[in-house]
Amino acid sequence: MSDSMEQFKVIFFEECSELLVSLEEGLMLLQSGDNDEETMHAVFRSVHSIKGGAGAFGFDDLVSFAHIQETMLDEMRSGTLAIETKYIDVLLKAYDILVELVGMAQRGEDVDPDYGADVARAMKDIMNESDQPTSEIETKSEKKVKKVASGKTTHIFKISFKPYVELYQRANEPILLMRELQNLGELTVEIDTSALPDIEVMDAEHAYFNWDLWLISDVGENEIQEVFEFVEDDCDLNIIDLGVYLSPDDFVEDDQAGLFDVQDNSASDVKATKTVEKEKIPSTPQKKPKAEETVVSQSIRVELDKVDKLVNMVGELVITQAMLREQGGQLLVEQYPNLVQGIEELSRHIRELQESVMAIRAQPVKSVFSRMPRLVRELTSSLGKKARLVMTGEETEVDKTVTERIGDPLMHMIRNSVDHGLEMPDVRKANGKTEEGIIHLSAFHRGGRIFIEIEDDGAGINRDVVLQKAIENGVVTAEANLSDDEINNLIFMPGFSTAKEVTNVSGRGVGMDVVRKNIQSLGGRISISSTQGKGSKFSMSLPLTLAVMDGMVVDIGQEKFVLPLANIIQTLRPANRDVNMLPDGRSVMMFRDQYISLVPLYEIFGVKDAVHNPCEGLVVVVEGDGGVLMGFIVDDLVNQQQVVIKSLESNYELVEGISGATILGNGRVSLIVDIATVQTMMTNKHFVSENNGQNLSKNSDKSLPQAQLSMEIH
Amino acid sequence: MASLTANNQILNNNESKDDDSFKQYISFNIDKEIYAVEITMVREIKGWIPTTSLPNSPDYMRGVINLRGVIVPVFDLRTRFRHGKTTPGKTHVVIIVSLDERTIGILVDAVSDILTIAEDEILSVPDKDVNPEYVFMEGLVSVDKKMVAILKPRLLFNMDDVPETDVNAA
Structure with a gap:
């Protein structure tokens, strides 16, 4: 039992995270002035479901907080409380607390009794202000009055309900469900006890009863379905819309009128008749069984x-x-x-x-995007800015290995846009812009990759400041003549930050270089375009999955390595005259009118018996960080193939210069070269060799000491 | 190998019925020295297959192998004990050991026996507190007048230093 309880908890929290997403979405819609009734209902339902589930698991703090929120939403839904932006703001704050409370419940942490008390207070105040009865029961009865008075068409539904034994095991009570149905309209209940065996053979823990329920109500089928939301997997449920309900007076036949003589005792308890009545369905003029619509939905929930x-x-x-x-x-x-x-x-x-x-x-990238509105809200309120986040293409799909890892870089970039990109409201106004800045986050597919763009209408990059800073930091020389684009891309250099002051949001110098590193480690690329005064646009492209990759298998000595095909520009065997040695011992090669460094992979990876002379082996020209070209020296090419990426870290540890491993056709493990880190290893090596005056590029079978190869970690 | 696995099964079943103070160990040797690890950690025993070496790794790290689609690192126990490098042949075996969420292989000369040892039979390692190198030894036990050193593989290859990673990525 405890095991299955745990299992339900897992499901509950899974559902919670989905519900929270839809809750936030709904609140954002409401805030933007979309007072759609359906949205309001969806918001209410989300909180209601979380509360319901939390109650089942005894997360009392969560329940009591959600209850206040639910009550407030209910008032809004029923129209006793106006849907105003200031109220929605409070609800958004309450949402943030709800997220935390769910998180704490999930981690099994104790909740500080005062946690969220101020927001709870605020919600209560609003409700008291509105000077309306706040209790749930009262609003419900009010609703019922409204319902009777409203001119909506009333339908008759036949609900066949056959609980499995699991339903009872999960502590659900049919009577509670029926009471809930009663709140929706007039309910007639029939119980089928025919399956009940003799008392001698009866198993007290078995489920023997079926119910046929007739509901006269003006609600939709979905709302009836919702009543059974928590038990739908544990019962046979069939809801049939029998058509428009005509009041008893309209019925000619007496017995039918008798069955539905419920108008007088509308508040009565559930009636249970112990007889089995077969197919006593009143025939109504517009009988339309909606068999198709009751079919289970076309998706299933599968464990990851x-x-x-x-x-x-x-x-x-x-x-x-x-x-x-x-x-x-x-x-x-x-x-x-x-x-x-x-x-x-x-x-x-x-x-x-x-x-x-x-x-x-x-x-869908929605799972990542959905975290961003909250971030923008928090940032704008702490920075005193005004911003609106517009998201498009949230439905764009990408493998979960990618979505799992783009969250942090994306948050960093959004933070960057709000903090550095957008101006303060008064500055914006002075510049003839709206006080509220707009950040546009979008995703789309193109050419087998996913593109994610972040565009703001802020100040744009001040290239003079960036260039000045870069010269100060020695990143570029004062004489360098850089294009606008090149200056923009300087912000991706390590330790670069143009923020005049360090805010608690960003500007600590751990910045876009880390973002770029993260994106590159996913096999992605990032670039920026910016117009001063108009805004900036970051755009990144990522592979659709990290599980497979197109690779080039190469021979280096006895070992086979895989190079990511996406980075390969060309493979060639240079002529002797094309290869030259620099004074520090580095080899360079002429390629497309420029000198590129030759990277001795055999040395970096300590492989024995490999070809050292590029003119005897081959040079694979690859593109590294920032479009830098390098020539990897290999013995030979083996073939080009799709490789399945496997982690070395799951059983061992990260190996520098290696992004993962794969298994080749012969069953042997082969290592996948991480071009970006090899590039860093090369750069650091030269840094060391220049300073020590040692020539490390001489052929040596011994691998280089770890310290010299370790890359800078920010 | 198959028979050994089957044996494990039986022994494991028996174990649960046995007194809790008894535990079972698989013993193996390097040269004349005998070592043992707890049987519950051992997933399987495999004949030596060539490994793919990893750059810039410690000398006792022999490289990685493909164990039914999972990349498993193989460590040379002889090198770890500073007795040189094993030149693996047909008789050498790799003991595949599960350490919580990780799986590693230990290269040894041969597997020798399955031992049932009572807790109070395990003797302490002399000077264990003095030499921090000895933390990987759980204790010593005398079997048929031969000394067997019981090992804790987790400490042997510093697997605690390994950062947390996504298990699903394998």
């Missing part, structure tokens, strides 16, 4: 673990397929035509299978 396993398994399949292909390539088509053709087909199917499986795990 299961999907991950599936993704891993397909990954294995890709590896096996690569092996088969490798072996099959040696067969003669004439000899085994069917086998060769079979392998080809298998490859195609596996590729398709892989795409489908990856699609299952794809998530």
Whole structure:
């Protein structure tokens, strides 16, 4: 039992996070002046469901806070409290506290009894101000009066309800559900006890009863469905809309009128008749069974673990397929035509299978974006600025391995936009802009990658300040003649911050360089464009998944390494005259009218028996950080293939210069080269070699000491 | 290997019925020295297969292998005890050990036995407090007049230093 309780808790918290997202969305909509009734209901439902679930698990602090919030929402919903922006602001604050309370409940932390008390107070004050009865029961009865008076069409619903034994095990009570239904309209209850066995053989913990419920109400089918929200998996439930209800006077036949003579005793308790009455459905003029609409929804909830396993398994399949292909390539088509053709087909199917499986795990970026409105709210209130966050393309899907890791960089960039980008309201006004700045966060797919852009209408980058700062920091020389774009991109340099003062938001010098590093470690790129006075736009592109990658397998000595294909520009064997040595021992090569550094991978990775002379091996020209070209010296190319990325860290630790591992067709592990860190390793190495006057680039089989290779960690 | 795994199963089942003070260990040797680890940690025992070496790693880190799609690091116990590097042949085995959420392989000469040892049979390591290097030894036990050192693999390869990572990423 305790195990299954834990399991339900997990589900509850999963649902909570979804509900919180929709709650926030709804509140934001309301705040923007969209007083749609449906939105109001959705907001109310979210809080209500959280409260309900929390009650089941005994999270009392959560329940009592959610209750106040719910009551306030209910008043708004019923119209006793106006939907005003200042009230919504309070509700947004309450939302923030609710998020925290859910978090604390999830982590099993104790809640400070005063936590959120001020906001709770504020909500109560608002409700008292409005001088209306606040108790839930009163509003409910009020609602009922309204309902009777309203001219909405009233329908008859037949609800067949057959609880499973699990329903009782989860401490749900059919009577409570029926009472709730009663709140929606006139309810007639019939119980079917035919399944009840003799008392000798009866199992007290078994579920024997079925109910047929007739509800006369003006609510929609969805609202009835909602009553059963928490039990729908634990019962057979069938809700049929039998059509418009005509008052008893309209019925000609007596027995039908008798069945529905409920108008007089509308507040009566649930009536239970112990007889089984078969198919006593009143025939109404507009009988329209909506069978299709009661079909279960077209999505299922699956544990992420299961999907991950599936993704891993397909990954294995890709590896096996690569092996088969490798072996099959040696067969003669004439000899085994069917086998060769079979392998080809298998490859195609596996590729398709892989795409489908990856699609299952794809998530809309909404899961990340949804954290941003709150961030902007917090930032604007602490900085005294005004900003509105507009989001588009939230439905754009990307693998969860990516969504998991773009949250932090994205938050950093939003923070940057609000703090550095947007001006103070008075400055904006003076410049002829609206006081409220707009930050536009968007996502879209293009060319097999996902693009995320953050655009603000703020001051833009002050290139003079940036350039000045860069010269001060020695990043560029005073004589350097940089293009506007180049100056903009200086903000990605380490330790660069143009904030005049360090705020508690940003400006500590840990800035955009870290963002860029994070994005690059995901195989992404980031760039900025900016117009002074008009605003800036950051745009980043990321791979759709981190689970697979197109790679180039290369030989270095006895080892095989994988280079990310996305970074490869060209592969060539240089002529002797193209390779030159710099005084510090570095080799450079002429490539497309510029000298590029040659990177001795064999040395960086300490591989024995590798080709040292680039003119005897090959040079793979790759693009590193900031578009810097480098030439990686390798022995030979093996092939180009899709590789499944596996983590070294899960069982060992991060290895510098290596982003992960993969399994090749022969079953051996091969390491994937992390181009950005190799670049840093090279840079640091030269820094050291220049300072010590040592020539570290001389061929040596010993790997370099860790200290010299360790990259700067910010 | 299969029979050994099956054996484990039986032994594990028996263990639960046994007195709690008894524990079972798998013993193995490097040269003439005998070591043991708790049997519940051992996932399987594998014949040596060539590893892919990792750059800039300690000398006792032999590289990584593919264990049914999972990348598993293999450590050379001989090198760890500063007795040189093992030249693995057909008889050498890798003991795959589970340490909470991590899986590692330990390269040894051969597996020798399954031992059932009572808690009070385990003797303390002399000067353990003096030499911090000895923390990886849980204790010593005498079996058939031979000394067996019981190891704590987690401390042996400093797996506690490894940062937290996403388990699903494997």
